[in-house]
Amino acid sequence: xxxxxxxxxxxxxxxxxxxxxxxxxxxxxxxxxxxxxxxxxxxxxxxxxxxxxxxxxxxxxxxxxxxxxxxxxxxxxxxxxxxxxxxxxxxxxxxxxxxxxxxxxxxxxxxxxxxxxxxxxxxxxxxxxxxxxxxxxxxxxxxxxxxxxxxxxxxxxxxxxxxxxxxxxxxxxxxxxxxxxxxxxxxxxxxxxxxxxxxxxxxxxxxxxxxxxxxxxxxxxxxxxxxxxxxxxxxxxxxxxxxxxxxxxxxxxxxxxxxxxxxxxxxxxxxxxxxxxxxxxxxxxxxxxxxxxxxxxxxxxxxxxxxxxxxxxxxxxxxxxxxxxxxxxxxxxxxxxxxxxxxxxxxxxxxxxxxxxxxxxxxxxxxxxxxxxxxxxxxxxxxxxxxxxxxxxxxxxxxxxxxxxxxxxxxxxxxxxxxxxxxxxxxxxxxxxxxxxxxxx
Numbered sequence: 001x002x003x004x005x006x007x008x009x010x011x012x013x014x015x016x017x018x019x020x021x022x023x024x025x026x027x028x029x030x031x032x033x034x035x036x037x038x039x040x041x042x043x044x045x046x047x048x049x050x051x052x053x054x055x056x057x058x059x060x061x062x063x064x065x066x067x068x069x070x071x072x073x074x075x076x077x078x079x080x081x082x083x084x085x086x087x088x089x090x091x092x093x094x095x096x097x098x099x100x101x102x103x104x105x106x107x108x109x110x111x112x113x114x115x116x117x118x119x120x121x122x123x124x125x126x127x128x129x130x131x132x133x134x135x136x137x138x139x140x141x142x143x144x145x146x147x148x149x150x151x152x153x154x155x156x157x158x159x160x161x162x163x164x165x166x167x168x169x170x171x172x173x174x175x176x177x178x179x180x181x182x183x184x185x186x187x188x189x190x191x192x193x194x195x196x197x198x199x200x201x202x203x204x205x206x207x208x209x210x211x212x213x214x215x216x217x218x219x220x221x222x223x224x225x226x227x228x229x230x231x232x233x234x235x236x237x238x239x240x241x242x243x244x245x246x247x248x249x250x251x252x253x254x255x256x257x258x259x260x261x262x263x264x265x266x267x268x269x270x271x272x273x274x275x276x277x278x279x280x281x282x283x284x285x286x287x288x289x290x291x292x293x294x295x296x297x298x299x300x301x302x303x304x305x306x307x308x309x310x311x312x313x314x315x316x317x318x319x320x321x322x323x324x325x326x327x328x329x330x331x332x333x334x335x336x337x338x339x340x341x342x343x344x345x346x347x348x349x350x351x352x353x354x355x356x357x358x359x360x361x362x363x364x365x366x367x368x369x370x371x372x373x374x375x376x377x378x379x380x381x382x383x384x385x386x387x388x389x390x391x392x393x394x395x396x397x398x399x400x401x402x403x404x405x406x407x408x409x410x411x412x413x414x415x416x417x418x419x420x421x422x423x424x425x426x427x428x429x430x431x432x433x434x435x436x437x438x439x440x441x
Contacts, residue, residue, distance in 0.1 A: 021088070032290070095107070244336050259330075279363055
Protein backbone atom coordinates (compact mmCIF):
# COMPACT_ATOMS: atom_id res chain seq x y z
CA UNK A 1 0.00 0.00 0.00
CA UNK A 2 1.40 3.39 -1.01
CA UNK A 3 0.50 4.97 2.30
CA UNK A 4 3.08 2.78 4.10
CA UNK A 5 6.04 4.11 2.09
CA UNK A 6 8.36 6.74 3.65
CA UNK A 7 7.30 10.27 2.75
CA UNK A 8 10.87 11.14 1.77
CA UNK A 9 11.09 8.56 -1.00
CA UNK A 10 11.54 9.89 -4.52
CA UNK A 11 9.26 8.72 -7.29
CA UNK A 12 12.12 6.72 -8.77
CA UNK A 13 12.61 4.92 -5.45
CA UNK A 14 8.88 4.29 -5.14
CA UNK A 15 8.82 2.93 -8.70
CA UNK A 16 11.55 0.48 -7.78
CA UNK A 17 9.79 -0.65 -4.59
CA UNK A 18 6.30 -0.88 -6.13
CA UNK A 19 7.22 -2.29 -9.51
CA UNK A 20 5.90 0.74 -11.41
CA UNK A 21 6.67 1.01 -15.10
CA UNK A 22 4.83 4.26 -15.86
CA UNK A 23 3.61 7.42 -14.18
CA UNK A 24 0.59 9.53 -15.10
CA UNK A 25 1.90 13.01 -14.33
CA UNK A 26 -1.36 14.94 -13.94
CA UNK A 27 -2.43 18.52 -13.27
CA UNK A 28 -5.81 20.24 -13.05
CA UNK A 29 -6.72 23.29 -15.13
CA UNK A 30 -8.99 26.20 -14.19
CA UNK A 31 -12.13 24.48 -15.48
CA UNK A 32 -11.41 21.27 -13.60
CA UNK A 33 -10.01 19.35 -16.56
CA UNK A 34 -7.27 16.85 -15.74
CA UNK A 35 -4.29 16.87 -18.09
CA UNK A 36 -1.53 14.27 -18.02
CA UNK A 37 1.50 12.77 -19.66
CA UNK A 38 2.46 9.11 -19.41
CA UNK A 39 6.11 8.97 -18.33
CA UNK A 40 8.21 5.76 -18.30
CA UNK A 41 9.54 5.02 -14.84
CA UNK A 42 13.11 5.22 -16.11
CA UNK A 43 12.61 8.92 -16.87
CA UNK A 44 10.65 9.94 -13.78
CA UNK A 45 13.68 11.25 -11.88
CA UNK A 46 14.21 13.93 -14.53
CA UNK A 47 10.50 14.78 -14.52
CA UNK A 48 10.46 15.02 -10.73
CA UNK A 49 13.34 17.49 -10.93
CA UNK A 50 12.37 19.51 -14.00
CA UNK A 51 8.75 18.63 -14.78
CA UNK A 52 6.76 17.17 -17.65
CA UNK A 53 6.33 19.88 -20.26
CA UNK A 54 3.03 20.94 -21.81
CA UNK A 55 1.97 23.53 -24.36
CA UNK A 56 -0.24 25.71 -22.10
CA UNK A 57 -2.63 26.84 -24.83
CA UNK A 58 -3.87 23.24 -25.03
CA UNK A 59 -5.51 23.46 -21.59
CA UNK A 60 -7.72 25.97 -19.83
CA UNK A 61 -5.14 28.15 -18.15
CA UNK A 62 -5.71 31.36 -20.08
CA UNK A 63 -2.45 31.25 -22.03
CA UNK A 64 -2.06 31.68 -25.77
CA UNK A 65 -0.08 29.63 -28.31
CA UNK A 66 2.77 32.15 -27.94
CA UNK A 67 3.28 31.30 -24.24
CA UNK A 68 6.31 29.23 -23.18
CA UNK A 69 5.87 25.65 -22.03
CA UNK A 70 4.57 24.97 -18.57
CA UNK A 71 6.13 22.25 -16.42
CA UNK A 72 4.07 19.89 -14.28
CA UNK A 73 6.21 19.06 -11.24
CA UNK A 74 4.83 15.88 -9.62
CA UNK A 75 4.28 15.74 -5.87
CA UNK A 76 5.71 12.37 -4.71
CA UNK A 77 3.50 12.41 -1.60
CA UNK A 78 0.40 12.30 -3.83
CA UNK A 79 1.35 9.03 -5.55
CA UNK A 80 -1.54 6.62 -6.13
CA UNK A 81 -0.97 3.26 -7.81
CA UNK A 82 -3.80 2.51 -10.25
CA UNK A 83 -5.48 -0.49 -8.59
CA UNK A 84 -6.72 -1.76 -11.98
CA UNK A 85 -3.33 -1.16 -13.68
CA UNK A 86 -0.77 -1.76 -10.97
CA UNK A 87 2.29 -0.96 -13.08
CA UNK A 88 1.08 2.66 -13.41
CA UNK A 89 1.26 5.37 -10.75
CA UNK A 90 -0.77 8.59 -10.79
CA UNK A 91 0.70 11.76 -9.30
CA UNK A 92 -0.82 15.19 -8.78
CA UNK A 93 1.41 18.00 -9.97
CA UNK A 94 2.02 21.69 -9.49
CA UNK A 95 2.30 23.83 -12.60
CA UNK A 96 5.43 25.92 -13.11
CA UNK A 97 6.39 28.46 -15.75
CA UNK A 98 9.89 29.85 -16.21
CA UNK A 99 10.97 28.10 -13.03
CA UNK A 100 8.27 29.65 -10.83
CA UNK A 101 4.89 28.30 -9.63
CA UNK A 102 2.26 29.32 -12.18
CA UNK A 103 -0.02 31.58 -10.17
CA UNK A 104 -3.22 30.68 -12.06
CA UNK A 105 -3.05 26.89 -11.56
CA UNK A 106 -5.71 25.60 -9.11
CA UNK A 107 -3.40 23.44 -6.98
CA UNK A 108 -0.92 26.30 -6.70
CA UNK A 109 -3.73 28.68 -5.69
CA UNK A 110 -4.88 26.30 -2.97
CA UNK A 111 -1.37 25.79 -1.64
CA UNK A 112 -0.98 29.56 -1.24
CA UNK A 113 -4.03 29.65 1.06
CA UNK A 114 -2.81 26.56 2.92
CA UNK A 115 0.48 28.35 3.58
CA UNK A 116 -1.45 31.29 5.03
CA UNK A 117 -3.36 28.84 7.24
CA UNK A 118 -0.12 27.21 8.39
CA UNK A 119 1.40 30.59 9.31
CA UNK A 120 -1.55 31.07 11.66
CA UNK A 121 -0.71 27.73 13.27
CA UNK A 122 -3.56 25.65 11.84
CA UNK A 123 -3.93 22.51 9.76
CA UNK A 124 -6.96 22.42 7.47
CA UNK A 125 -8.68 19.04 7.24
CA UNK A 126 -11.57 18.16 4.96
CA UNK A 127 -13.69 15.32 3.67
CA UNK A 128 -15.87 15.12 0.56
CA UNK A 129 -19.17 13.37 -0.12
CA UNK A 130 -18.89 12.57 -3.82
CA UNK A 131 -22.16 11.84 -5.63
CA UNK A 132 -22.44 10.52 -9.19
CA UNK A 133 -24.96 8.95 -11.54
CA UNK A 134 -24.56 5.74 -13.52
CA UNK A 135 -25.98 6.26 -17.00
CA UNK A 136 -26.07 4.62 -20.40
CA UNK A 137 -26.29 6.32 -23.76
CA UNK A 138 -29.19 5.32 -26.00
CA UNK A 139 -30.74 6.63 -29.20
CA UNK A 140 -32.91 8.83 -26.99
CA UNK A 141 -29.91 10.25 -25.12
CA UNK A 142 -28.53 9.49 -21.67
CA UNK A 143 -30.76 7.44 -19.39
CA UNK A 144 -30.41 5.81 -15.97
CA UNK A 145 -28.34 2.68 -16.54
CA UNK A 146 -30.48 0.41 -14.36
CA UNK A 147 -33.90 0.09 -16.01
CA UNK A 148 -35.31 -1.33 -12.76
CA UNK A 149 -34.26 1.75 -10.78
CA UNK A 150 -37.52 3.68 -11.18
CA UNK A 151 -38.89 4.40 -7.70
CA UNK A 152 -39.99 7.95 -6.93
CA UNK A 153 -38.02 7.84 -3.67
CA UNK A 154 -35.06 5.52 -4.29
CA UNK A 155 -32.72 6.85 -1.58
CA UNK A 156 -30.94 4.01 0.31
CA UNK A 157 -32.84 1.43 -1.75
CA UNK A 158 -31.21 -1.94 -1.07
CA UNK A 159 -32.13 -3.63 -4.35
CA UNK A 160 -30.93 -0.72 -6.49
CA UNK A 161 -27.68 -0.59 -4.54
CA UNK A 162 -26.92 -4.28 -4.78
CA UNK A 163 -27.61 -4.48 -8.52
CA UNK A 164 -24.49 -2.29 -8.84
CA UNK A 165 -22.54 -4.36 -6.33
CA UNK A 166 -19.81 -5.26 -8.81
CA UNK A 167 -18.84 -1.63 -9.49
CA UNK A 168 -19.44 -0.28 -5.97
CA UNK A 169 -17.62 -3.10 -4.20
CA UNK A 170 -14.70 -2.81 -6.61
CA UNK A 171 -14.41 0.90 -5.86
CA UNK A 172 -14.52 0.25 -2.11
CA UNK A 173 -11.91 -2.50 -2.42
CA UNK A 174 -9.60 -0.21 -4.37
CA UNK A 175 -10.02 2.65 -1.88
CA UNK A 176 -9.16 0.22 0.92
CA UNK A 177 -6.03 -0.82 -0.94
CA UNK A 178 -5.05 2.85 -1.27
CA UNK A 179 -5.50 3.52 2.44
CA UNK A 180 -8.43 5.91 2.06
CA UNK A 181 -10.53 4.10 4.68
CA UNK A 182 -13.92 4.11 2.93
CA UNK A 183 -16.63 3.70 5.53
CA UNK A 184 -19.99 3.62 3.76
CA UNK A 185 -21.67 3.80 0.37
CA UNK A 186 -25.29 4.05 -0.65
CA UNK A 187 -27.85 4.62 -3.35
CA UNK A 188 -28.73 8.30 -3.23
CA UNK A 189 -31.97 10.23 -3.78
CA UNK A 190 -31.97 10.21 -7.59
CA UNK A 191 -32.49 7.14 -9.74
CA UNK A 192 -29.09 5.78 -10.71
CA UNK A 193 -27.30 7.98 -8.15
CA UNK A 194 -24.65 6.75 -5.70
CA UNK A 195 -22.36 8.14 -3.03
CA UNK A 196 -19.15 6.72 -1.58
CA UNK A 197 -17.58 8.17 1.56
CA UNK A 198 -13.99 7.90 2.68
CA UNK A 199 -12.21 9.21 5.78
CA UNK A 200 -11.24 12.88 5.97
CA UNK A 201 -7.60 13.91 5.70
CA UNK A 202 -5.40 16.94 5.17
CA UNK A 203 -7.20 19.21 2.72
CA UNK A 204 -4.62 18.94 -0.08
CA UNK A 205 -4.72 15.13 0.14
CA UNK A 206 -8.53 15.23 0.04
CA UNK A 207 -8.47 17.38 -3.09
CA UNK A 208 -5.94 15.12 -4.81
CA UNK A 209 -8.01 12.08 -3.90
CA UNK A 210 -11.20 13.71 -5.19
CA UNK A 211 -9.54 14.31 -8.57
CA UNK A 212 -8.39 10.70 -8.68
CA UNK A 213 -11.76 9.39 -7.43
CA UNK A 214 -13.58 10.95 -10.37
CA UNK A 215 -11.05 9.46 -12.77
CA UNK A 216 -11.34 6.04 -11.13
CA UNK A 217 -15.15 5.99 -11.10
CA UNK A 218 -15.38 7.06 -14.73
CA UNK A 219 -12.79 4.49 -15.80
CA UNK A 220 -14.42 1.57 -14.02
CA UNK A 221 -17.85 2.57 -15.30
CA UNK A 222 -16.54 2.73 -18.88
CA UNK A 223 -15.09 -0.75 -18.46
CA UNK A 224 -18.64 -1.92 -17.74
CA UNK A 225 -20.21 -0.09 -20.68
CA UNK A 226 -21.62 2.70 -18.50
CA UNK A 227 -21.11 6.44 -18.12
CA UNK A 228 -20.44 7.81 -14.63
CA UNK A 229 -21.53 11.44 -14.49
CA UNK A 230 -20.79 14.00 -11.79
CA UNK A 231 -22.91 16.58 -13.66
CA UNK A 232 -24.72 18.77 -11.11
CA UNK A 233 -28.21 18.15 -12.55
CA UNK A 234 -28.41 15.46 -15.27
CA UNK A 235 -32.23 15.26 -15.15
CA UNK A 236 -34.62 18.07 -14.39
CA UNK A 237 -36.96 15.93 -12.28
CA UNK A 238 -34.28 14.21 -10.17
CA UNK A 239 -31.98 15.27 -7.35
CA UNK A 240 -28.61 16.66 -8.51
CA UNK A 241 -25.05 15.57 -7.72
CA UNK A 242 -23.47 17.37 -4.79
CA UNK A 243 -19.88 17.29 -3.54
CA UNK A 244 -20.46 18.36 0.05
CA UNK A 245 -17.31 19.39 1.93
CA UNK A 246 -16.78 18.79 5.66
CA UNK A 247 -14.32 21.21 7.28
CA UNK A 248 -12.28 21.59 10.45
CA UNK A 249 -9.12 23.39 11.62
CA UNK A 250 -6.58 21.62 13.81
CA UNK A 251 -4.03 23.11 16.20
CA UNK A 252 -1.06 20.92 17.14
CA UNK A 253 -3.10 17.75 16.70
CA UNK A 254 -6.22 19.03 18.45
CA UNK A 255 -9.47 19.90 16.71
CA UNK A 256 -9.80 23.67 17.07
CA UNK A 257 -13.47 23.49 16.06
CA UNK A 258 -14.38 21.16 18.93
CA UNK A 259 -16.09 22.48 22.06
CA UNK A 260 -17.76 19.81 24.15
CA UNK A 261 -19.62 22.43 26.16
CA UNK A 262 -21.41 23.85 23.10
CA UNK A 263 -24.83 22.34 22.37
CA UNK A 264 -23.73 21.18 18.90
CA UNK A 265 -20.04 20.82 19.75
CA UNK A 266 -18.69 23.76 17.72
CA UNK A 267 -16.15 26.16 19.22
CA UNK A 268 -16.19 29.95 18.98
CA UNK A 269 -13.37 29.67 16.43
CA UNK A 270 -15.52 27.27 14.41
CA UNK A 271 -18.46 29.67 14.48
CA UNK A 272 -16.24 32.55 13.30
CA UNK A 273 -14.92 30.39 10.45
CA UNK A 274 -18.51 29.45 9.60
CA UNK A 275 -19.42 33.15 9.70
CA UNK A 276 -16.72 33.91 7.16
CA UNK A 277 -18.06 31.26 4.79
CA UNK A 278 -21.57 32.71 5.11
CA UNK A 279 -20.22 36.21 4.50
CA UNK A 280 -18.67 35.18 1.18
CA UNK A 281 -21.20 32.54 0.14
CA UNK A 282 -22.61 34.40 -2.85
CA UNK A 283 -19.17 34.86 -4.40
CA UNK A 284 -18.15 31.33 -3.39
CA UNK A 285 -21.06 30.05 -5.49
CA UNK A 286 -19.10 30.79 -8.66
CA UNK A 287 -16.39 28.37 -7.47
CA UNK A 288 -18.52 25.78 -5.67
CA UNK A 289 -21.26 25.69 -8.35
CA UNK A 290 -19.23 26.58 -11.44
CA UNK A 291 -21.45 25.71 -14.41
CA UNK A 292 -24.71 26.84 -15.96
CA UNK A 293 -26.13 23.45 -15.05
CA UNK A 294 -25.17 23.99 -11.39
CA UNK A 295 -28.05 26.42 -11.01
CA UNK A 296 -30.56 23.80 -12.09
CA UNK A 297 -29.53 22.09 -8.82
CA UNK A 298 -29.23 25.12 -6.51
CA UNK A 299 -32.64 26.16 -5.28
CA UNK A 300 -34.52 23.72 -7.52
CA UNK A 301 -38.24 23.82 -6.77
CA UNK A 302 -39.10 20.12 -6.76
CA UNK A 303 -37.85 16.65 -7.61
CA UNK A 304 -39.64 13.32 -7.93
CA UNK A 305 -38.63 12.41 -4.36
CA UNK A 306 -40.20 15.56 -2.95
CA UNK A 307 -36.93 17.23 -1.89
CA UNK A 308 -34.03 18.86 -3.73
CA UNK A 309 -31.41 18.40 -0.94
CA UNK A 310 -29.70 21.56 -2.25
CA UNK A 311 -29.48 24.91 -0.45
CA UNK A 312 -31.17 28.16 -1.35
CA UNK A 313 -30.50 30.45 1.60
CA UNK A 314 -27.34 31.68 3.29
CA UNK A 315 -28.15 29.90 6.53
CA UNK A 316 -26.85 27.28 8.92
CA UNK A 317 -28.36 24.75 11.26
CA UNK A 318 -27.52 21.73 13.34
CA UNK A 319 -27.93 18.28 11.81
CA UNK A 320 -30.35 19.77 9.28
CA UNK A 321 -29.83 19.17 5.56
CA UNK A 322 -32.03 22.06 4.44
CA UNK A 323 -29.30 24.64 5.15
CA UNK A 324 -26.24 25.65 3.16
CA UNK A 325 -24.11 24.91 6.22
CA UNK A 326 -24.88 21.95 8.48
CA UNK A 327 -23.29 20.99 11.80
CA UNK A 328 -23.74 17.20 11.67
CA UNK A 329 -21.42 16.33 14.53
CA UNK A 330 -19.07 17.86 17.06
CA UNK A 331 -16.00 19.67 15.80
CA UNK A 332 -16.86 20.18 12.13
CA UNK A 333 -19.41 21.56 9.75
CA UNK A 334 -20.52 20.70 6.25
CA UNK A 335 -20.86 23.03 3.28
CA UNK A 336 -23.59 21.72 0.97
CA UNK A 337 -23.02 24.31 -1.77
CA UNK A 338 -20.35 22.50 -3.89
CA UNK A 339 -21.53 20.20 -6.67
CA UNK A 340 -19.97 17.48 -8.79
CA UNK A 341 -18.61 19.93 -11.38
CA UNK A 342 -16.49 21.88 -8.94
CA UNK A 343 -12.72 22.14 -9.17
CA UNK A 344 -12.10 21.05 -5.60
CA UNK A 345 -8.81 22.94 -5.23
CA UNK A 346 -10.57 26.23 -6.02
CA UNK A 347 -13.60 25.43 -3.87
CA UNK A 348 -11.50 24.60 -0.81
CA UNK A 349 -9.19 27.56 -1.43
CA UNK A 350 -12.24 29.85 -1.36
CA UNK A 351 -13.78 28.18 1.70
CA UNK A 352 -10.52 28.35 3.63
CA UNK A 353 -9.82 31.98 2.70
CA UNK A 354 -13.35 32.97 3.71
CA UNK A 355 -13.14 31.06 6.99
CA UNK A 356 -9.77 32.51 7.93
CA UNK A 357 -11.12 36.01 7.35
CA UNK A 358 -14.04 35.11 9.60
CA UNK A 359 -11.55 34.24 12.35
CA UNK A 360 -9.45 37.35 11.74
CA UNK A 361 -12.47 39.66 11.88
CA UNK A 362 -14.36 37.65 14.53
CA UNK A 363 -17.37 37.50 12.23
CA UNK A 364 -20.66 36.42 13.78
CA UNK A 365 -22.60 33.60 12.19
CA UNK A 366 -25.92 34.80 13.59
CA UNK A 367 -28.48 32.54 15.18
CA UNK A 368 -28.79 28.91 14.21
CA UNK A 369 -32.11 28.17 12.51
CA UNK A 370 -33.73 24.90 13.53
CA UNK A 371 -36.38 24.85 10.82
CA UNK A 372 -37.06 23.11 7.52
CA UNK A 373 -35.78 25.76 5.11
CA UNK A 374 -37.31 23.99 2.12
CA UNK A 375 -40.72 24.67 3.66
CA UNK A 376 -40.25 27.76 5.83
CA UNK A 377 -37.27 29.52 4.25
CA UNK A 378 -39.32 32.32 2.73
CA UNK A 379 -40.51 33.29 6.21
CA UNK A 380 -36.99 34.45 7.13
CA UNK A 381 -37.14 37.67 5.15
CA UNK A 382 -33.74 38.99 6.23
CA UNK A 383 -31.84 35.99 4.89
CA UNK A 384 -29.89 36.44 1.68
CA UNK A 385 -30.29 33.84 -1.08
CA UNK A 386 -27.76 32.07 -3.23
CA UNK A 387 -27.41 33.16 -6.87
CA UNK A 388 -29.95 31.71 -9.29
CA UNK A 389 -27.67 31.67 -12.33
CA UNK A 390 -24.00 31.37 -13.21
CA UNK A 391 -24.00 34.96 -14.46
CA UNK A 392 -25.28 36.23 -11.12
CA UNK A 393 -22.68 34.15 -9.27
CA UNK A 394 -19.88 35.55 -11.46
CA UNK A 395 -20.99 39.08 -10.63
CA UNK A 396 -20.85 38.30 -6.93
CA UNK A 397 -17.39 36.75 -7.35
CA UNK A 398 -16.11 39.80 -9.20
CA UNK A 399 -17.34 42.04 -6.38
CA UNK A 400 -15.72 39.88 -3.66
CA UNK A 401 -12.27 41.37 -3.01
CA UNK A 402 -11.14 38.50 -0.79
CA UNK A 403 -11.98 35.78 -3.31
CA UNK A 404 -10.55 37.75 -6.24
CA UNK A 405 -7.32 38.22 -4.28
CA UNK A 406 -7.31 34.52 -3.37
CA UNK A 407 -7.52 33.54 -7.02
CA UNK A 408 -4.97 36.15 -8.04
CA UNK A 409 -5.26 38.60 -10.89
CA UNK A 410 -4.45 36.21 -13.73
CA UNK A 411 -6.58 33.31 -12.52
CA UNK A 412 -9.52 35.57 -11.67
CA UNK A 413 -9.50 37.24 -15.09
CA UNK A 414 -9.10 33.93 -16.91
CA UNK A 415 -11.80 32.20 -14.88
CA UNK A 416 -14.29 35.02 -15.38
CA UNK A 417 -13.51 35.15 -19.11
CA UNK A 418 -14.02 31.40 -19.54
CA UNK A 419 -17.24 31.39 -17.58
CA UNK A 420 -18.71 34.37 -19.40
CA UNK A 421 -17.93 32.66 -22.69
CA UNK A 422 -19.79 29.63 -21.35
CA UNK A 423 -22.75 31.85 -20.45
CA UNK A 424 -22.76 33.54 -23.87
CA UNK A 425 -22.59 30.19 -25.70
CA UNK A 426 -25.50 28.91 -23.63
CA UNK A 427 -27.58 32.01 -24.35
CA UNK A 428 -26.99 31.64 -28.08
CA UNK A 429 -28.65 28.21 -28.10
CA UNK A 430 -32.36 27.73 -28.83
CA UNK A 431 -33.65 24.99 -26.54
CA UNK A 432 -36.34 22.41 -27.17
CA UNK A 433 -38.35 24.01 -24.35
CA UNK A 434 -38.30 27.38 -26.12
CA UNK A 435 -39.45 25.88 -29.40
CA UNK A 436 -42.31 24.06 -27.70
CA UNK A 437 -43.26 27.13 -25.68
CA UNK A 438 -43.06 29.83 -28.31
CA UNK A 439 -43.33 28.27 -31.78
CA UNK A 440 -46.94 29.39 -32.19
CA UNK A 441 -46.76 32.89 -30.75
